[in-house]
Amino acid sequence: MSNTTAAQTARRSLGDIDLRAVAPFVALAVLFAFGAMVNPNFVGIDNLLNVVTRSAFIAIIAVGATFVISAGGLDLSVGSMSAFVAGTMILFLNTGLIASDVGMIAAAMLLALAVGALCGLANGLITTLGRIEPFIVTLGTMGIFRALTIYLAEGGSIAIKSQELRAAYRPVYFSNLLGVPIPVIVILVVAVVGAFIFYRTRFGRHVTAVGSNEEVARYSGISVNRVRTLTYVIQGLCVATAVLVYVPRLGAATPTTGLLWELQAITAVVIGGTALRGGVGRIWGTICGALILEMVGNIMVLSDLVSEYLIGAVQGAIIIIAMLIQRSLGRR
Amino acid sequence: MRNILMGLAAFALASVAMGAQAQDKQVNIAVSIPAADHGWTGGVVYHAERAKKTLEARYPGLKITVKTSPDGASQANALEDLTAQGIDALVTLPHNSDELTDPIRQVKEKGIFVTVVDRALSDQTIQDLYVAGNNPELGRVAGEYIKKELGGKGDVVVIRGLPIVIDEERQKGFDEAIQGSDINVLDRQFGNWSRDDAFKVMQDYLAKYKKIDAVWCQDDDMAVGVLEAIQQANRSDIKFVVGGAGMKDMIKRVADGDSMIPVDVLYPPAMIATAMELTAGNFHDQVPVRGNYILDATLITKDNANEFYFPDSPF
Numbered sequence: 115m116s117n118t119t120a121a122q123t124a125r126r127s128l129g130d131i132d133l134r135a136v137a138p139f140v141a142l143a144v145l146f147a148f149g150a151m152v153n154p155n156f157v158g159i160d161n162l163l164n165v166v167t168r169s170a171f172i173a174i175i176a177v178g179a180t181f182v183i184s185a186g187g188l189d190l191s192v193g194s195m196s197a198f199v200a201g202t203m204i205l206f207l208n209t210g211l212i213a214s215d216v217g218m219i220a221a222a223m224l225l226a227l228a229v230g231a232l233c234g235l236a237n238g239l240i241t242t243l244g245r246i247e248p249f250i251v252t253l254g255t256m257g258i259f260r261a262l263t264i265y266l267a268e269g270g271s272i273a274i275k276s277q278e279l280r281a282a283y284r285p286v287y288f289s290n291l292l293g294v295p296i297p298v299i300v301i302l303v304v305a306v307v308g309a310f311i312f313y314r315t316r317f318g319r320h321v322t323a324v325g326s327n328e329e330v331a332r333y334s335g336i337s338v339n340r341v342r343t344l345t346y347v348i349q350g351l352c353v354a355t356a357v358l359v360y361v362p363r364l365g366a367a368t369p370t371t372g373l374l375w376e377l378q379a380i381t382a383v384v385i386g387g388t389a390l391r392g393g394v395g396r397i398w399g400t401i402c403g404a405l406i407l408e409m410v411g412n413i414m415v416l417s418d419l420v421s422e423y424l425i426g427a428v429q430g431a432i433i434i435i436a437m438l439i440q441r442s443l444g445r446r
Numbered sequence: 447m448r449n450i451l452m453g454l455a456a457f458a459l460a461s462v463a464m465g466a467q468a469q470d471k472q473v474n475i476a477v478s479i480p481a482a483d484h485g486w487t488g489g490v491v492y493h494a495e496r497a498k499k500t501l502e503a504r505y506p507g508l509k510i511t512v513k514t515s516p517d518g519a520s521q522a523n524a525l526e527d528l529t530a531q532g533i534d535a536l537v538t539l540p541h542n543s544d545e546l547t548d549p550i551r552q553v554k555e556k557g558i559f560v561t562v563v564d565r566a567l568s569d570q571t572i573q574d575l576y577v578a579g580n581n582p583e584l585g586r587v588a589g590e591y592i593k594k595e596l597g598g599k600g601d602v603v604v605i606r607g608l609p610i611v612i613d614e615e616r617q618k619g620f621d622e623a624i625q626g627s628d629i630n631v632l633d634r635q636f637g638n639w640s641r642d643d644a645f646k647v648m649q650d651y652l653a654k655y656k657k658i659d660a661v662w663c664q665d666d667d668m669a670v671g672v673l674e675a676i677q678q679a680n681r682s683d684i685k686f687v688v689g690g691a692g693m694k695d696m697i698k699r700v701a702d703g704d705s706m707i708p709v710d711v712l713y714p715p716a717m718i719a720t721a722m723e724l725t726a727g728n729f730h731d732q733v734p735v736r737g738n739y740i741l742d743a744t745l746i747t748k749d750n751a752n753e754f755y756f757p758d759s760p761f
Binding site (some may be wrong): 153155156158160161164168264267268270271273288363364366368369370371373411412415416422423425 | 481482483484485487488489492606609633634635636638639640641642643645646647649650651653654667670671674678679695759760761
């Protein structure tokens with residue numbers, strides 16, 4: 115019985131993968147055309163690179179969220195986790211333990227990844243071993259990570275103290291490789307690795323299996339708790355990776371760092387075609403969703419169409435329209 | 447305004463002198479403030495804690511309880527809890543005036559001395575003492591400076607905070623200052639008093655406008671993001687950025703003579719300490735303090751920057 119269900123899942127996703135998977139990209143293209151119409155500066159290469167670069171944080175985090183959501187979980191703590199990881203990373207950079215700047219930054223990066231993975235592990239273990247709804251667990255850790263950050267910052271912001279270190283790390287956000295900004299390369303690497311794990315490994319297939327039907331997955335011998343926990347660890351690693359790109363931009367973690375990122379990440383995942391109830395995941399769609407979100411904000415500032423008070427409403431409407439375009443394609 | 451500052455200095459001296467006489471008087475003061483959700487409120491928390499230490503050391507019978515709340519509803523609860531503990535005075539920086547007017551009125555009805563900081567209540571008869579910065583003045587001082595520096599003519603972009611009264615008042619002051627001049631405001635967008643959002647908005651401004659003479663972003667946190675965006679775009683047309691509040695990094699830049707940040711406009715989170723000093727003075731020193739105490743939106747320049755520099759403050 116379990117085999118047939120798994121087979122059906124596979125067949126179903128293969129059957130309609132074309133239109134559903136293409137849909138977010140169509141929405142992106144429509145939005146792109148709209149942006150070009152509103153302001154010719156929108157298609158300027160500098161502007162487009164800015165937008166794609168800026169979307170890096172949400173895109174990278176959302177790749178992790180795709181794993182969590184596909185496995186039937188949810189992580190609301192990613193925003194405050196970003197702030198917490200950024201805070202600990204900067205505090206470590208400020209200790210000046212290692213004399214060479216490059217060595218220091220490399221060590222801080224490893225530390226950030228470790229902290230991120232541990233935060234994710236905590237989320238995963240509490241959810242699976244404690245048998246608590248992930249919504250509640252991550253709502254709790256969201257408060258914990260945020261408060262810890264504010265505590266570490268003593269209510270203010272945590273900034274990289276050494277100007278040399280800041281100068282050495284800055285290029286990670288601002289420089290480019292053959293004209294492609296580093297954060298964009300990081301998005302691509304994370305997405306390729308994520309897509310490989312998700313579509314090409316046994317673990318990836320287990321993630322969708324657990325998300326589509328937990329009982330069936332358990333009877334087919336999948337260790338549900340292990341798979342679920344690992345998705346949260348992947349989420350933590352993605353958050354840490356986003357932080358590695360975030361810290362060099364402004365060189366500080368502030369109380370507003372990562373505020374509402376969890377909602378943006380979840381929105382990107384859903385716009386990308388991943389089912390919020392689990393069982394279906396689309397890594398590239400997620401990246402596309404993150405781009406759509408960032409592009410909407412950019413078009414709003416570049417246009418003179420609406421008063422600054424109404425921007426939120428228009429953004430909301432555009433996201434809903436993007437989903438409707440997707441749905442209508444998906445139904446065909 | 448200078449007179450008031452002088453008055454405060456004299457008052458501080460007087461309170462030190464009289465502290466000895468009022469030693470054993472037991473007074474409980476509760477301080478209810480927003481949690482550190484951005485740089486400025488972080489500064490408020492820091493200065494509240496700092497004032498608690500100095501005041502408790504100065505007046506042995508004084509007990510100060512500082513309580514932070516993440517939003518208006520939990521602040522209303524905190525007010526009830528604090529009142530239940532038996533307090534003589536409340537010093538509060540309300541999250542939101544409309545929402546918290548009634549909870550604060552209930553505190554007042556118990557005969558407690560009420561000091562309101564920064565955000566005026568909808569019913570101003572409730573407060574015994576009101577301590578605040580001057581929001582319209584913050585906008586006006588920034589506007590006057592930009593008008594003067596640009597010779598009355600130029601293209602300016604504005605980054606606003608959040609759509610609340612404080613922001614409106616600042617915008618209005620700014621608009622009045624540049625009225626009648628040839629200062630042209632190209633665009634206004636909300637940056638939510640956040641570095642990251644201000645960075646994005648500034649990047650978009652730079653893509654949208656080929657020539658910008660100056661930026662007014664009314665807040666030093668946002669100025670950090672703005673400067674980073676300008677640096678990245680390698681644009682040399684922007685002559686300077688005017689922030690506001692008095693964040694230590696920005697005051698340092700002013701003191702160091704940074705040409706991009708030539709001035710800052712003061713709106714100090716330390717006003718919570720002013721309010722606590724005055725409230726404690728009311729009880730321990732019998733100094734009359736009832737009324738409105740409005741701090742100046744001082745223009746911080748290279749000459750006076752050191753006066754406003756708190757190297758240990760988080761903000």
